[in-house]
Amino acid sequence: MITLERVSKTYGSGGRAVQALEDIDLTVPKGTIHGVIGLSGAGKSTLIRCVNLLERPSAGRVFVDGQELTALDAAQLRQARHQCGMIFQHFNLLTNRSVYDNVALPLELMRESREAIRERVMPLLELTGLADKARQYPAELSGGQKQRVAIARALASRPKVLLCDEATSALDPQTTTSILSLLQEINQQLGLTILLITHEMEVVKSICHRVGLISDGRLVEEADVGDFFTAP
Numbered sequence: 001m002i003t004l005e006r007v008s009k010t011y012g013s014g015g016r017a018v019q020a021l022e023d024i025d026l027t028v029p030k031g032t033i034h035g036v037i038g039l040s041g042a043g044k045s046t047l048i049r050c051v052n053l054l055e056r057p058s059a060g061r062v063f064v065d066g067q068e069l070t071a072l073d074a075a076q077l078r079q080a081r082h083q084c085g086m087i088f089q090h091f092n093l094l095t096n097r098s099v100y101d102n103v104a105l106p107l108e109l110m111r112e113s114r115e116a117i118r119e120r121v122m123p124l125l126e127l128t129g130l131a132d133k134a135r136q137y138p139a140e141l142s143g144g145q146k147q148r149v150a151i152a153r154a155l156a157s158r159p160k161v162l163l164c165d166e167a168t169s170a171l172d173p174q175t176t177t178s179i180l181s182l183l184q185e186i187n188q189q190l191g192l193t194i195l196l197i198t199h200e201m202e203v204v205k206s207i208c209h210r211v212g213l214i215s216d217g218r219l220v221e222e223a224d225v226g227d228f229f230t231a232p
């Protein structure tokens, strides 16, 4: 479902070059939740941004759902990105748009009709527990509710893959738990493949099937979650 083949990423050049990723090989099978953990600066954010090519790898190939994203031109890539929803630590909602209009945005960009948008947005608000918040604005919501809006928006284009970039790092423990349950529900009910990066072991322990450890731009260890946390 997601495959990275020998992906490397270098920022800058010459004496100031930083190698953020080095020869990353990663496979995330369809329908699984895969976590990548690592310290700050290890390359997690670069890694997840290389999946939908928000960052272009300096070398290597990226496949999502059998399609090689690294081989596409700009127009094809715009199309292919609909298969990857993404959520962020700080939610990245548009503050001047209501909850409904935030979730509708990707569909507007895809030029879907108003009726088609309504038929898509309302069930997503139900799924994320926001049906009664449709007309509110992000500033009126709690952190957990904002992340729910971001999740609904990420699902609007019917992606096959959800990329979560420190999605619970700005939330308190209780809210983290409720967002993780929602992600688990999305994985189970919609069959979505989820790749998440986090610096929190607990996140990985509670919902991931497999986990990788990234250190200095290299994936140094990978295992099923049960094995990963068993003391040697």
Ligand code: ADP
Pocket: 011, 012, 018, 019, 020, 038, 039, 040, 041, 042, 043, 044, 045, 046, 047
């Ligand atoms: P993490 O998400 O694990 O904290 P990042 O992927 O953000 O790690 O960063 C990996 C390395 O790449 C770090 O050394 C960081 O300073 C560097 N880096 C990240 N983004 C950029 C950028 N836009 N320009 C230059 N260096 C960057």
Ligand code: ADP
Pocket: 128, 129, 130, 131, 132, 133, 142, 143, 144, 145, 148, 174, 175, 178
């Ligand atoms: P937070 O994520 O901020 O901690 P909750 O997860 O408790 O908040 O709920 C988020 C939103 O979903 C709230 O507006 C709440 O009213 C609504 N909500 C929670 N559970 C339900 C439910 N079973 N039916 C309808 N709305 C719900």
